[in-house]
Amino acid sequence: EVHLVESGGGLVQPGESLRLSCEASGFSFSNYEMNWVRQAPGKGLEWVANISAIETVTNYAPSVRGRVIISRDNAKNSLYLQLISLRVEDTAIYFCASGRLCTNVGCSGAAYFRHWGQGTLVSVSS
């Protein structure tokens, strides 16, 4: 059974940084593109970033580009999101989610989010 478990959220002040983690099990993590998706309290879903299986390709939403860094450690079956210079509007639950299957020539197939973690809450407030 696939499990994705996020951690690292918390209450921070504007301008501070935070590093989120997502530990994966139950599937071949190193073969899959991985994503972060967030949801502000009472609001809809927003895709944040993704990273290909062997870290060669990253993509970011315009709203966070330059302020977040997505990375992964396939040896540890872990995905990370470094949040920099946090703003009040970054307050949200951050979910990690699995994406497409990747090979050595790239990721292909339907890029929907098949498996999700339970999320970790990031609150930015002074």
Next chain:
Amino acid sequence: DIQMTQSPSTLSASVGDKVTITCRASQTIRSNLAWYHQKPGKAPKVVIFEASISEGGVPSRFSGSGSGTEFTLTIASLQPDDFASYYCQQYNVYPWTFGQGTKVEVK
């Protein structure tokens, strides 16, 4: 960015009703669309991908249709567990974007 617009934003229905939710894209996304179901306090779950393919384990009462810019999610006979929020998501062009959501509530 591709804008995804869902309608209605809220839908009131009863158990057994047939329910249809619409999602419109601001430009063509071919069939690169997924639908998710989310209960309060829980992570979303994929229901449909590639506009019309049901994810494994999803009840047959859920179906999706459409291509290009107009898509629908239909629940043939609403069940108690179906009262939730539903989101469409395009994955044709970065950045991937979601609709604003449709809340299906008890009438």
